[in-house]
Amino acid sequence: MNTEVSTNHTQTEVIQLLLQLGLSSGGSFAIWRKPKSNTVEMVLDDSTVPTKVPITIEELDPGFIIHPFADQEDKKAYFIKANNYLKIQIDGPFERDELPEWAKIRLENESLLTPKELKSLLSKLPQDPYNTGIDESQDKAHFMHLVEMGVQSVLGGKMEKVVPARTKKIAIPEDFNLSLTLLSLMKSYPFAFINFFHIPQVGTWMGASPEVLIETKGDIFYTMSLAGTQPAVGDNPLKTVAWTQKEIEEQALVSRYIVSCLKKIRLREYEEHGPKTVVAGNLLHLRSDFKIDMQATGFPQLGSIMLDLLHPTSAVCGMPRKESHEFLQAYEGFDRSFYAGFLGPVNIQDQTSIYVNLRTASLSENQAILYAGAGVTEDSDPEKEWEETELKCQIIGKFIQNPTT
Structure with missing residues (x-):
């Protein structure tokens, strides 16, 4: 470990x-880090026992x-309860004195770990139970057969659309630099929700989600429909x-699904804008935005x-x-775990932002x-759907594999 404790730090x-x-x-x-932001936020709960809560977000602690x-x-x-919370800007030089008191106390006599030491600390974490038993979900033939079965089910009138998924295992390089990887994601994908979380005995994940599930700020509720994919060329x-x-x-179809949910609760006063084309990393998607005044609609x-x-x-x-x-x-053949679930900050500074x-x-x-x-519909081609998942995995x-890319 380094012997000197520096107070001035680079973004990485x-x-x-x-x-x-x-x-x-x-x-x-x-x-x-939220989309279109230079602010990084963190919550930390020292408890080694994972916490679970009912999904009534208005009643949850931050x-x-x-x-x-x-x-x-x-x-x-x-x-993850915000027993400890911090919020910092990373668009310029940073001094340790800018950290909140709880963080400064914990780091008071600690030097910065090297990337190799940080990777070693990461490797000592308990194994993610979802990382075991995944086999055929990586197999191209299995996925293409799954797509073909989906097409036949749609043509047979059983579904309008189905979204099969797959996995891809990659080796973590010896010189893996986790902090540089996260910072590179933040810089490369300014319109995505960049996240990293660890829960003891449950898992360690990171991502760059382009899709808001729900967002509330004050009296305003927001959601979006995001679908359709092609490379950004x-x-x-x-x-x-x-x-x-x-x-x-x-x-x-996704937009109609949102509208059908609003109809279920007899809510008819909403704003809908779109669809429009948006960039998400190396991909393009179609997106529509929905906004509702919660107070005005009761x-x-x-x-x-x-x-x-x-x-x-x-x-x-x-x-x-x-x-x-x-x-x-x-038919999918594996446990998606947190993939295609939802995650995000809740009731932090009177705002909730939950992403797919x-x-x-x-x-x-x-x-x-x-x-x-x-997304598989009656017009889907298995080879093209496989290529789409390859682009998304990249x-x-x-x-x-190369955080400086």
Whole structure:
């Protein structure tokens, strides 16, 4: 370990300090940066026993929520309570004195770990139980057969759309630099929710999600429909993009699903804008935005209500939800764990921002598992859907294997 304690740090070293705080605590912690922001936030709970809470977000203490793709028997989500919280800007030089008192005390006599020492600390964490038993979900032939079965089910009228997923295992390099990887994600994907979390005995994950599930700030509720995928090509991909009927219809299905949820609770006063093309890393998507005044419509708990109605969305599961979910449970062949679940800060500074857990990877001692899915309709081609998942896996994978990319 280094012998001198420096007080002035580069951006990479700031992220490393936060990771050092979390990984050495023995507890649960999350680090994130919201879209279009230069602010990094962190919550830390020293308890070594994971906490689970009901999904009634308006009643929760400030913290960070993580829910798997599949519903839990106890109908609860994992929760990292903000017993310790910090918020720092990383767009310039940083002094340790800018840290809150609790963080300064913990780091008072500690020098900055080297990337190798930090990786060693990461490798000593308990094995993620979801990292075991995954086999055929990596296999191309299995995934393409899954897509073909999905197409046949849609053509047979059983579903309008289904979203099969797959995994991809990659080795974590010897010279892996976790802090540089996270900082590179933040710089490369300014419009994504960059996140890293660890829960003892549960898992260690990081991601760059492009999709808001629900957001509340004051009296305003917000959600989006995001679907349709193609590579971002050229210097100005937004000007040259062209969407196929399959992609347009896929995105429209997600929007219609949101509207159907609003109709279920008889809420008719909402703003809808879009669809428009948006950039998410090396991909383009179609997105529509929905905004609702919770006070004017008389729905103060709209966040919890819509969270329950929307998850899992048709963008990660399919439509109808029951039939597509049953199809995935029967044929997908692996446990998605937190992939396509939801996560994000809750009731921090009077704001809740929960995202679909996409473009994500689970980390263990020597390997990372990448997760990706593709929307399947009657017009889907198995080879193209496989290529789409490969592109999605690259969003995180290339930074793990070469963080300076």
